[in-house]
Amino acid sequence: MKTGTIFAIAMVLAATAPAAAQNSQPGAFKATQLDESGHVTVDGHVTPYLIRHLPAISFPELPAAVQDELDRRGCLIPQTYEAHHPENVIHGSFERSGSSDWAVLCSHAGTVSLLVFFSGAPESPAVLAGAPETRRLQTSDAAGDLGFNWGIDPASPEQVREKQVGMEPRPPRLDHDCIADSVIEHRTVYHYFSKGGWTLVETAK
Numbered sequence: 001m002k003t004g005t006i007f008a009i010a011m012v013l014a015a016t017a018p019a020a021a022q023n024s025q026p027g028a029f030k031a032t033q034l035d036e037s038g039h040v041t042v043d044g045h046v047t048p049y050l051i052r053h054l055p056a057i058s059f060p061e062l063p064a065a066v067q068d069e070l071d072r073r074g075c076l077i078p079q080t081y082e083a084h085h086p087e088n089v090i091h092g093s094f095e096r097s098g099s100s101d102w103a104v105l106c107s108h109a110g111t112v113s114l115l116v117f118f119s120g121a122p123e124s125p126a127v128l129a130g131a132p133e134t135r136r137l138q139t140s141d142a143a144g145d146l147g148f149n150w151g152i153d154p155a156s157p158e159q160v161r162e163k164q165v166g167m168e169p170r171p172p173r174l175d176h177d178c179i180a181d182s183v184i185e186h187r188t189v190y191h192y193f194s195k196g197g198w199t200l201v202e203t204a205k
Helices: 003-024 064-072 157-162
Strands: 035-042 045-055 076-079 089-092 101-108 111-117 126-132 137-139 146-148 150-155 178-183 187-194 197-200
Touching: 064 101, 064 111, 089 150, 101 150, 111 178, 126 178
Parallel strands: 045 146
Antiparallel strands: 035 045, 045 076, 076 101, 089 101, 101 111, 111 126, 137 146, 150 178, 178 187, 187 197
């Protein structure tokens, strides 16, 4: 099955599954709508935008404790305008080598936050970044309409090392994963957890 077909199926399931869940489970996630549309002013022109979302239930690989916390916060997962499959929920060893952790973009009440869930404390995610959702828009098609441009991916030590080629002195090799935090077609920064805190890793490109 092609990834585009899988994504379309996921969107259909997302539109129906939360409604059933909120009727059968006390305190379960209550979705109002999955797509956010409107208009913003860009260079003096009123421009339409569309942001697609998925609920946490669309990511069955998520541990139950993480999904519960996302639902408790009322999170929807924003999808970039380039998405062909569900995205912006990632897994990796973000705390230390061998750990099993998750990072998620959570959209709630017009704000998007980058949450990181360490396996030992899924009820207390770290918030690495946040912004009003309408500040994460850029041109998504030939008509000039706007779409969501923020994406996250896991980045292995080897992948980060490739981005440091040409740096002098070259930074030491990392021993666990980073979170690649990207604006489509613009820039990527790498969040790395070490010695109890988060830093940005220097790269050459």
